[in-house]
Amino acid sequence: xxxxxxxxxxxxxxSEENLDIRxxxxxxSLLDCADSDAKAACDKIYNKxxxxxxxxxxxxxxxxxxxxxxxxxxxxxxxxxxxxxxxSGGDPVLYAKTLxxxxxxxxxxxxxxxxxxxxxxxxxGDEALIRSIPEALSVTNNICSSVNIGSTKSGIxxxxxxxxxxxxxxxxxxxxxxxxxxxxxxxVFCNAVEDNPFMAGAFHGIGEPDCVVHxxxxxxxxxxxxxxxxxxxxxxxxxxxxxRTAFKxxxxxxxxxxxxxxxLNVPFGIVDLSLAPTPAVGDSVAxxxxxxxxxxxxxxxxxxxxxxxxxxxxxxxxxxxxxxGGLSGAFIPVSEDAGMIASAxxxxxELSKLEAMTAxxxxxxxxxxxxxxxxxEVISAxxxxxxxxxxxxxxxxxxxxxxxxxxxxxEELEFGGLLGSGPIMKVNLNKSPKKFIDxxxxxxxxxxxxxx
Amino acid sequence: xxxxVSVIGKDAVGIISxxxxxxxxxxxxxxxxxxxxxxxxxxxxxxTEISELKCTFAEFSDKMKALGEKNSLDIRVMHEDIFNSxxxx
Numbered sequence: 001x002x003x004x005x006x007x008x009x010x011x012x013x014x015s016e017e018n019l020d021i022r023x024x025x026x027x028x029s030l031l032d033c034a035d036s037d038a039k040a041a042c043d044k045i046y047n048k049x050x051x052x053x054x055x056x057x058x059x060x061x062x063x064x065x066x067x068x069x070x071x072x073x074x075x076x077x078x079x080x081x082x083x084x085x086x087x088s089g090g091d092p093v094l095y096a097k098t099l100x101x102x103x104x105x106x107x108x109x110x111x112x113x114x115x116x117x118x119x120x121x122x123x124x125g126d127e128a129l130i131r132s133i134p135e136a137l138s139v140t141n142n143i144c145s146s147v148n149i150g151s152t153k154s155g156i157x158x159x160x161x162x163x164x165x166x167x168x169x170x171x172x173x174x175x176x177x178x179x180x181x182x183x184x185x186x187x188v189f190c191n192a193v194e195d196n197p198f199m200a201g202a203f204h205g206i207g208e209p210d211c212v213v214h215x216x217x218x219x220x221x222x223x224x225x226x227x228x229x230x231x232x233x234x235x236x237x238x239x240x241x242x243x244r245t246a247f248k249x250x251x252x253x254x255x256x257x258x259x260x261x262x263x264l265n266v267p268f269g270i271v272d273l274s275l276a277p278t279p280a281v282g283d284s285v286a287x288x289x290x291x292x293x294x295x296x297x298x299x300x301x302x303x304x305x306x307x308x309x310x311x312x313x314x315x316x317x318x319x320x321x322x323x324x325g326g327l328s329g330a331f332i333p334v335s336e337d338a339g340m341i342a343s344a345x346x347x348x349x350e351l352s353k354l355e356a357m358t359a360x361x362x363x364x365x366x367x368x369x370x371x372x373x374x375x376x377e378v379i380s381a382x383x384x385x386x387x388x389x390x391x392x393x394x395x396x397x398x399x400x401x402x403x404x405x406x407x408x409x410x411e412e413l414e415f416g417g418l419l420g421s422g423p424i425m426k427v428n429l430n431k432s433p434k435k436f437i438d439x440x441x442x443x444x445x446x447x448x449x450x451x452x
Numbered sequence: 453x454x455x456x457v458s459v460i461g462k463d464a465v466g467i468i469s470x471x472x473x474x475x476x477x478x479x480x481x482x483x484x485x486x487x488x489x490x491x492x493x494x495x496x497x498x499x500t501e502i503s504e505l506k507c508t509f510a511e512f513s514d515k516m517k518a519l520g521e522k523n524s525l526d527i528r529v530m531h532e533d534i535f536n537s538x539x540x541x
Contacts, residue, residue: 248539
């Protein structure tokens with residue numbers, strides 16, 4: 001018989017500490033759907049997605065029932081659509097509408113992959129797709145878009161960075177009547193990963209199999225609760241507790257992933273070992289950092305605490321899963337984390353500190369609401385800064401900022417659901433980076449030795 | 453296939469009998485049973501063999517849940533693998 005305390009611990013994690021599987025994401029390759037006729041390509045896409053993922057939501061719900069663990073999202077990631085646009089030409093928005101139809105038919109929460117990979121330059125289809133992103137995000141509800149503009153091996157494509165500053169602004173403007181929601185579904189990457197199950201940045205990389213199932217776990221509340229039981233331990237002890245907790249969380253992800261793979265008859269891809277917060281109380285990464293001893297997230301020491309948390313999560317999780325991938329680490333999306341929202345509201349958490357935190361956490365500047373007056377070149381410069389951190393440190397970084405059109409610092413945007421609400425954060429608008437951004441071109445790839 | 457039926461709540465007369473009745477109704481064989489009082493809460497855990505279940509797993513689970521709601525108890529039915537995978541290497 002299983003130990004009674006172990007059973008109680010698991011039940012407590014689920015019922016009191018918000019432990020859940022954040023997402024089961026099916027990756028589907030659309031390369032075989034490419035066609036010189038866009039309409040024919042869209043028909044093939046719709047048929048392939050509905051054929052492979054028709055059962056995804058039901059299987060997810062069945063697994064929830066059998067194991068008693070909530071699976072919050074069922075999602076799909078697809079081959080970057082720019083590759084299909086390359087073959088067909090025409091209006092890329094047609095593809096976005098097709099993906100939306102497929103999302104409605106399968107009942108999934110999101111489809112990610114309205115994407116382009118332009119870290120070294122634009123190929124056919126890329127620029128057309130990027131320019132269509134604002135419209136595509138405006139006419140669809142469940143489609144997510146991402147653009148990779150840099151990598152450690154190729155440097156940063158500053159032409160793309162310049163363009164993305166404008167695209168982010170346009171996506172906000174075109175959805176200004178809906179709290180600028182377009183930007184919440186758009187992420188700009190450096191070193192994007194091919195097997196990410198999390199939105200908005202999920203796409204199905206070209207090195208992936210035809211169809212695969214990934215799992216993203218969650219559980220900041222469980223880590224916080226575990227740390228609470230050790231109020232006086234030193235940091236080494238805290239790291240041990242985080243590792244042990246991450247192990248347990250990840251084992252759950254591995255179990256669900258294996259089971260989903262078996263039931264869907266699709267190979268199992270990876271478990272993304274992420275601490276993904278939600279706006280719910282008791283599900284916050286910021287509160288873990290505060291439990292570690294910071295008076296508030298954003299004060300001095302936050303980067304060090306986050307670095308330790310991020311590393312310990314990976315160390316604990318790696319042993320628990322047969323295959324780890326995706327973004328793996330602690331997410332710090334401001335509007336989706338009750339503790340971050342509070343720190344941003346009180347002014348204790350600033351953009352510059354968040355930027356430093358992104359050097360040691362799993363992704364980047366995520367779900368940050370900035371003033372509506374922020375010009376495109378400043379958004380581009382924010383993207384460039386963040387990409388530089390990722391490029392030099394050989395890690396994934398990303399920018400998902402939301403210019404709050406018509407609003408100023410002190411006001412808030414309310415997205416609802418998992419996306420939460422975000423206070424508008426201060427951006428340096430006094431001095432302009434315009435000339436630097438207008439130079440465009442490419443920042444060469446960095447040296448990989450002589451590291452200091 | 454084995455499943456863990458856990459019952460958490462205020463202690464009262466007849467809890468085990470009612471949970472067992474649902475097991476019997478659905479043809480779930482009780483393999484092991486343990487109970488304790490943790491932090492003033494009555495906790496009972498039952499390991500049941502459900503390969504010969506007369507109804508579907510979901511129906512079994514729903515019946516237990518309904519019984520829990522009727523008696524202000526938290527009754528959950530979870531496959532044993534979740535505990536094994538989480539707590540055993």
